[in-house]
Amino acid sequence: MPKGSILKVELLASAALATIVSTPAFAQATNDDIVVTARRVEERLQDVPISITVLSSQQIANRNIVNAGDIGTYVPSLTSNSRFGPENTSFAIRGFTQEAQTAPSVAVYFADVSALRSQGGTQSGNGAGPGSLFDLQNIQVLKGPQGTLFGRNTTGGAILLVPQKPTSELEGYVEGSVGNYALRRLQAVINVPLADTARLRLGMDRQTRDGFLENTSGIGPKDFNNVDYIALRASLVLDLTPDLENYTIASYSKSDTNGYIPKIATCNTAPTGFSTGILAPRACAQLDRTPGFYQIENGNPLAMQKIEQWQAINTTTWLASDTFTVKNIASYGEFRTRNNTNLFGDNFTFAGAPFTYVGVYADKDSYNAAQYTFSEEVQLQGRSANDALIWQAGFFYENSDTLGIQSTLSPILLACTDIYAFQCSDPVGASIGRATGNIQNSQSAYKFESLGLYAQATYKLTDQFSVTGGIRYSKDRVEGLGQVRRILFPTPNVPVFVCANNPTISAVDASACAVTTVQKSSKPTWLIDIDYKPVDDVLLYAKYARGYRQGGVNASNVGLGSTWQPEKVDTYELGAKASFSGAVRGYFNIAAFYNDFSNQILQANGVPTPGNSPATALINAGKSRIRGVEVEASLTPVQGLTFDVGYAYLDTKLQSFNPPAFDPTRFTALIPTATVGGPLTLSPKNRVTVTGTYTLPIDSSIGKISFGATFTHTDSQIAAAPAATPIGVLPATDLLNLNLNWNSVAGGPLDFALFATNVTNEKYLAIVGGSYNSAGFESVGPGQPRMYGGRVRVRF
Template identity: 20%
Template sequence: MMMSLRKQKKLIAQAIPTANSSDYSTPWYSVAIACLVISTAPVTAFAQEQQADEPGDYSGSAIEEVTVTAQKMEESIQDVPIAVSALSGDNMDALKIEGGNELLRAIPNVNFSKTNFSSYNFSIRGVGTQSISASSDPAVAVSFNNASLIRNRLFEQEFFDVQRVEVLRGPQGTLYGRNATAGVVNMLPIMPEDEFASEIEMEVGNYNSKRTKGMLNIPLGETMAFRFSGAMTKRDGFDYNTYTENDVNDRDLYSTRAIFEWTPSDNFSANLIWQHFEEDDKRSRTGKQLCTADPGTTMVGETEVSSLGTALLNQGCVAGSLYNDAAYGTPNGSGLAYVVTAQGLIFAGYPLFKDNPDLSSWLDPYSGVEQSKDLREIATSYDPVFRAENDLIQLNFEWGLGDSLTFYSQTTYAKDDYYSSQDYNRYVSNALFSDSNEYGIDPDVAISPGGIYTDPQLGPSDGILAVDISRSDNKQWSQEFRLQTAFDGPWNFAVGANYLDFKTQDDYFVFNNLFTMIAEYVYSNSTDEDGNLITVNCTDPTDVAGGECMYVDPNSLDNIDEMGHNYFLSRNLVETNSWAVFGEAYWQITDDVKLTTGLRYTDDEKTTTPVPSQLLLGTYYDEEDGVIETGSTSGGYTHMGYPEGEEFSQGWQEYTGRAVLDWRTDTPFTDDTMFYVSFAHGYKGGGSNPPRAEIDPARVQYQPLPNTFEPEFVNSLEFGTKNVLLDGRLNLNATAFYYDYTDYQVSQIVDRIALNENFDAESMGLELELAWQMTENTRVNMNVGYLKTRIAEGEESIDVMDRTQGNEDWIVLRPSLQVPSNCIAPVDIVEQALTLVGNANPLPIWALCAGSSQYGSYSDDIETNFYWNQWMDLASLGYEDGQYNPLTDAPNGGRGFSADLGGNELPNSPNLTFNLAVEHVIPLADWELALRADYYRQSESYARVYNTEYDRLKAWDNFNASVTLTHPISELQMQLYVKNIFDDTPITGAFTNSDDSGLTTNVFTLDPRIIGFSLNKRF
């Protein structure tokens, strides 16, 4: 029975919430109903136009064959025994997939999440890039025209003039080389053609969006052709900064590509490609910063704790669901080491913090600060700055050596520069600083006249200012030679060799005006002729007699000399050299059975030049002996600059490969069927963890951490089938897979570095892809991915959000200024320490962390230090050695108890991904009207390996629709589209920041509702 249009509209209205609805969490089944109704409405309304000439005759409705280069030769996608999805430029335009981050909407078991710094995680079947160290490699080989690019702009750059994008799922190490343990994303541009052609597209939309694309194809005689294309996007910001009252997270970017192709004969062709991308805007590198505030501990055992003690016994933020209202808090900043140090500063007789003149209570700089619960609304004192530039040059030769042998050469050079700066804390602190004028202090020597402190990089402020910079400079050169056969007999092969040289410098800065204040007024100070305390910008350690010298960079943020110790700098210098030889053999055993075997030998070498950080580290000048010594309090070895350490190399020599058996057969219910089974072994290189601060171990003994991390390995077993049904109107492909993963690389921030850990895991899943030409004018695409990942039994890691793992006999402590990470200590020791040293000044409990403070150390100073002798004795604490040493007496050197990861899911690995797309074309005289709706959903997943409630990412969905009017004769097209119709703001990823910044969480989300209208004309 045909459904009435009235009933269809009623069902749509019931399925889609109204604009006034307060609940935008649309049930998946509602959207599915809406999609089905939209798809059936045009079918029934125009049923007569869709009827075939005779029953069962759909000769004009077969799905167009898709050609891919998954095996580096052109083949029908239905003939390739690999789980591969291919999207043409027209496909992506219909789906409104404008960049690599949106590919997940069209491919099963694919996920994308932005991560911290300049990184992103494109994962396939639960395997992605969870390691963010500069020496780590991507697990998905992102390729341009078959050349893998270690650093790329997949997240920022928009697709234009694309022939197709291929996504290969599963290890592809034989032909695509290193770093393809998860799969490959390969973007292929449209090459020059032998006829003149041009195209221009202009688009406008909400957020004042303006987008332009175009191409020009010019034949140059009979053997040469040139193609030039480009795209430009400008729009206002998606997010709003309530403090500066500016829109942020805008776009101002463009891309250009020029291709010159020469084909002097049937046996030889060459092309030269140049591509340029550039962006300069206020793109936000991260989203909002969430925090469930830690109220601090008021009692330790039976002992009441002072306000300073409470500050030292809180970790800033605690683990809690990111979806609770409490997550929109701010950290308890009273215990941040730099806040404690600055708040306790009394200069020229007046205290630094105005609301704590006698240091009787310890202040939280963020007390009472409230965050908006709108994920698209921030409050920061500094708007983001984003610049990126990428150039790629590629030279390709194809030379036919007879009828059956072809030689290929591909040379690629790529240069990528990246700069991003934004507010480090995504909220504004209270006004903190005392007005030195009220104390009669000479303005020439006062810290904060008028309650304003002026930082040389960040400028004047009455509260905490913090800004970071993430930047990278990357160069890559690669060369590949390949020989491919096309014999008529049962045997064929491909053999080749390639070489890669990649250099990167990654710099990450954190500027904080309290850092500068401490460097100037705690360390680098001296006295003038009248005995007044003055600050000294220490270019020479002898400038500060009898004190520490710590250089403060006097330059503005845009002109820093990169020598200052008043800011944090993590510099990572890595060079990768890799060469490989590979080959694949193809044996057509029978007409229906083929065996593919491949083997690759890879020789990787990574050379790292360690550059230790130097935040608040300086040297001491012994005036009496006339020598420069290690900083007496800070423990630094140098007063300015960032000396490079001795470079060291790591190397791996590994074999990877695959074996695939495919069988074509006839069945009663299909037109064409292929079954295949494959085994593949993949590999991704290891690397080095960044160095920590260069500090005297007599002052600070860091918790032991590994200097390197291991390479990854995966063994993959896959079963698949590809089917053509209904006279070519239906393609139905299915895959089942199992992964055995060894040493999967995952990062977390420990001691201000990206510490990479390795975990064994396994993964299994199913994938279904359907393309159905229901009628000549109606098309349905659907894909479903099921994924089950599991970390191996016995794997452990320390959860920085839960270091005690529920053990009530231990408590978390905030460490001193030079010890970045929190630690745990026994409750009874902490209680006795508070009792012995006096509750009013509990700072000595800092020394319970693995490291030391200005209150003691574990080596030469123990016997002479008052605080250590006061409470580190046998009688009071009952320890055999007369002291408590966290390096030996606490679990994992004081870092905390290990969390059991066995059975947990891998991060960013939703169990279910689903996509449904329906398109119907309505003929209107000389015009065609296409109606399209797309729905995507992924189930819940976890942001970290610990799988706690804090890590849980809720399921989310996305609904898009478009109306396209085309005039085929004039090649004119108009399109109106809406992306993210319900304006949902799901959290798609989360990253936990460092202990010494309060364990805040950076979250990432989708773009808001986008409405656009475009006009496209071909000539």
């Protein structure tokens, strides 16, 4: 960041802090109803020294947030990465991005339990799957390292999905939605008090919607990026004694869609390399055939994506005394996915036969990814009689293993008529007299084991000063079994099986290629925080935290290394939170942060030499500096009118890149996703969200009618290294969403709503593939077009 920009950031933070402290209007809190669990206990948002964005259940509905990818639209410092579709969304906060098969830099938690693990050939699992976002109390986005109190260590932050808990009332609702792209959604929830000591809540969410990407090839489905899922949830609370509560949640979801493929957006009209000379002309021809922004060509006749998962969570809370609580959280779940796609959206032919650049097929009777996850956490929470000391301690254990061998078939530079019967040929290889194409059959199994011991305490030195200290020791182990073989076709339809890591070994049975790799890491993380409350409704804080993200293994990578070490970050943060009431009501929160990021995990693309396949690697080769400012504010200047504002300024810089050695006979270059001296990926410099809501001043016998509009501006951002593609920078976007709500129509139990997202139908890009240097063409993911609809809810 230029010195002038640094000064602006410092002046903004200093001025805001000074204004908050000196303004006498901050007398009474006005947002007591916003309760968060950012420190694993219920606290008022304004009392927590963490930068947090909270989306209430009403805001989730108003903004039509139906999948994980939608969350990023409304949280300025949060960016969604839907490279493999919204069902497989990963997240970036403050420039901390999850690359490929790495552990999440932003962990997702449902009911205090981290998302089910998964590691396959494409990004999947580890997040908010289909159907996770119905019947929620709120969504909390925590920014910065969360490595002390939470189960998994993360460098970027955490997203907490808080489900509605069973109540003592007989109540529920049925809600139906319809909209364009044949949207149909039905939600139903019933809450039943079984007895004075037992409460049950049952819920269902079923949604279908046509895809907005039109397939013009006539091969496979007619559209892509469609929605088709069902989600079921049952929650039961038992008061075993007045001081002992048992809370169980069982959930199941299944999604069966056509999947998501990108669109070819540009091609090299003067290719020079071997692969680019073959692929680029075909990409140019496909580009000419798909002039529409939402037009794509699918070349995979079996294209589809299926995701199925279930999970059981049991939380037992014992109030041992007025000042001591014991909580146990146990969870078990399973995640499975099958995916067939062409990774770069190609539909090529060679010598009249269908020809694939890089395809992905789930092997017969197998899954691309299938994993179970068990976790156990014990929390001890206590406080002194006068609340001067509040403390927590406990341990976390997680064990995850593959449900059988995962197996993926990836045809590369091949023409296949039936991949499962190995009916393939190598037309390019035949034309030059040596093999170029193959099927890479990646069979893998992964075991994850994590252990964490932690303690954290807050001590009030005075009524105004508090000091918080926390420490955690984490130990992680990842074991990957890889059985990777290549299937060659020197003669059409006559396969030859060899090990990928040693072509001299015959691999009719893939177990002949078995290699087991283990990565272990153990690190302490900590937190030191000082809070000062000059008046009741103003909180000033200064915090230093160490963050850590575990290393990992890619057992299927035989080209550029299969392990990476953990990364760490030192975070320094200054923040202020204030609430005010009177003629003008609202709150204003600000945080300024600086991150020193080392041993950074980066993804790098290997540019192949003639006759070799492209490959990617995850490497510890980066050191970065990340700094910025975040603002969250709400203002009600007059009765019925409220403005909610979120703003994030982010300045990221990759300071060094030290690539590992690689085989020059296989690769000509190793290109990281960011360039030295430039910003990190998915890190827009400025992002702002403004929501205005006006509630009509009408009699309650008519109901409650409100109009809302949300405008989000996002600066341009790096999606793939500019050195690797001419369109690696996503242009800036300006998105407008509208909603109208009429609750309690005519004073009855009927709610009616209209909603529209991307009202101006802006055509924008969401992802970039980064294949230009290796393939001679680039693929992108178009963002969602205008979506609109209406819904009716009947409450009882």
